[in-house]
Amino acid sequence: MSRSGQAAPPPFIGLVAHEVRWRLLSELARSDLRVRELVALVEQPQNLVSYHLRLLRSGGLVTVRRSSHDGRDSYYHLDLERLGQGLAATGAALHPALGPVPAPPAPREATACVLFACTGNSARSPIAEALLRRRTGGRVEVASAGSHPKPRLHPAAVRVLRERYGIDVADRRPRRLDDLADRGFSHVISLCDKVREVFPDFGGHPRRIHWSIPDPAAVGEGPADEFQAAFARTAAEIDARIGYLIPRLAQPEQEIRP
Structure with a gap:
């Protein structure tokens, strides 16, 4: 609790709200990617990208696997389920009526x-x-x-x-x-x-x-x-x-x- 008696923001907010981390999450929401690809997409230095990836991994939102093509490479993957749980818990912490928004349905016709x-x-x-x-x-x-x-x-x-x-x-x-x-x-x-x-x-x-x-x-x-x-x-x-x-x-x- 803060001095005013209000609860502090959930740590999840601080983890995902940073601009660079949000951009990394946005890219990883679309595809598993290597560090050099993330560097190019978010247009930030590799050491900064690696730092923020470490924070996201520590927070349990991002995992990494060695590439089966080249063992010197690794692919980063966003755990969308954990991210969704964090978003839902954050909304509930603000107001009990706030919950996850239902996902859009699959297309009715074979458009994909x-x-x-x-x-x-x-x-x-x-x-x-x-x-x-x-x-x-x-x-x-x-x-x-x-x-x-x-x-x-x-x-x-x-x-x-x-x-x-x-x-x-x-x-x-x-x-x-x-x-x-x-x-x-x-x-x-x-x-x-x-x-x-x-x-x-x-x-x-x-x-x-x-x-x-x-x-x-x-x-x-x-x-x-x-x-x-x-x-x-x-x-x-x-x-x-x-x-x-x-x-x-x-x-x-x-x-x-x-």
């Missing part, structure tokens, strides 16, 4: 066309394709492909979709990214650090988004339950990210960017 991409198109990208199609009931056109597609979907990916989400993709076969380069996608989302570096050019200037998600198959063939658990965690992360993607599919770009 989304491509998910990874290297083999055998796990992460087909999982994302299946989950977005399920969540939107076919109202969003969605595809997936890989830069070096595998002969078949990974059995653990097929299993996790069937057992946890009731989706059967057993008959689906991986596709090559180059074969879809002439499609008119509105959103192109890479789920693999490697494939992000080899994207072909897509016509129509789609929104490019990156989700830095490790390959669940890279955990190695250990105990069967642990191996399957890695795929379950990956599917859960992708499903959570898709939940935040859907409202943006109905918004034109000018409404999204500040």
Whole structure:
């Protein structure tokens, strides 16, 4: 309490209200990014950007993962769920009637066309394709492909979709990214650090988004339950990210960017 008897502002306010940190959060709300990309986007020195990223990480809003393409690189990711919880708690601290604003619904018609991409198109990208199609009931056109597609979907990916989400993709076969380069996608989302570096050019200037998600198959063939658990965690992360993607599919770009 302050001397006037009023409660002090929640620490969350101070964490997100700084201009540079807010700009970092705004960029990370759209895509996972590397430090040098954030430096260019917010037009601030790297040491200053790194300082503010450390504060956001300490506050639990931002996480970092080593790039699977280049281990010397790292991708920063905004935890939108934690951010939403902080915003809701801040509103409630001011007035109990203030709460989270409902997200816009998915588009009623197939106005968005989304491509998910990874290297083999055998796990992460087909999982994302299946989950977005399920969540939107076919109202969003969605595809997936890989830069070096595998002969078949990974059995653990097929299993996790069937057992946890009731989706059967057993008959689906991986596709090559180059074969879809002439499609008119509105959103192109890479789920693999490697494939992000080899994207072909897509016509129509789609929104490019990156989700830095490790390959669940890279955990190695250990105990069967642990191996399957890695795929379950990956599917859960992708499903959570898709939940935040859907409202943006109905918004034109000018409404999204500040």
